[in-house]
Amino acid sequence: MTLLFRDDPYRCTGTARLVEAGLEGIRLDRTLFYPAGGGQPGDTGMLRWTGGEVRIVDSRKGTPLVEQGRDVLHIVADGASLPPPGTEVEMEIDWDRRHRHMRMHTTLHLLCAVVDGAVTGGQVGADKSRLDFDVPSGSLDKQAIEDALNGLIQADHPVRELSITDAELDARPELVRTMSVKPPVGSGTIRLLNIGGSDVPVDLQPCGGTHVSRTGEIGPVEIVKIENKGKQNRRIVVALKG
Known part of the structure; x- marks a missing residue:
């Protein structure tokens, strides 16, 4: 297919x-x-x-x-x-629904660039999305995260897809941010999403989803809430403003 x-x-x-x-x-x-x-x-x-x-x-x-x-x-x-x-x-x-998923999925990649911690789970939605992070208690500031996220969006960074081999990914385990889901291997190549420049990317990690071509296309977002989901598990819920 x-x-x-x-x-x-x-x-x-x-x-x-x-x-x-x-x-x-x-x-x-x-x-x-x-x-x-x-x-x-x-x-x-x-x-x-x-x-x-x-x-x-x-x-x-x-x-x-x-x-x-x-x-x-x-x-x-x-x-x-x-x-x-x-x-x-x-x-x-249904284009409007797909496009909102593209905007939200790209937003979650930017959230990974803002929050320093391994991702333990996540879900993309047309209006709201979430990522769960393994981070120490009390280390997340809701307004600071929202400001940083919107700053990256307004910077209008380019978004493009690259590919690497299974062996190259094995040699660069830091590219995998998720703890619960590993990128599929065995086909020879793995898709990477690169946001920003190739020399110093804003975010670079394996992903097979659909995304916008520039971060400015996302539009303004807000951090709806940050929840405690365990001793060091923090859930960040983000929403599109329009």
């Missing part, structure tokens, strides 16, 4: 050919729909063909190739009428 969102996360329409449709969902030969993973929800949208259409209520990684993340299941509502294999379909993702 060709993952079109890898090359262009801003593309929201396109054509594909239906490979299989069943109880699990719809498989296409190519897709614009990002499957849930890395804390980012799966895309929703529509598939249309001559004489019919169906709403995609979720997108998930398929079981057969889940390790490589290459197989995407497009989930439809129970009882939906589906076209036969071979049908050409027009894809359309």
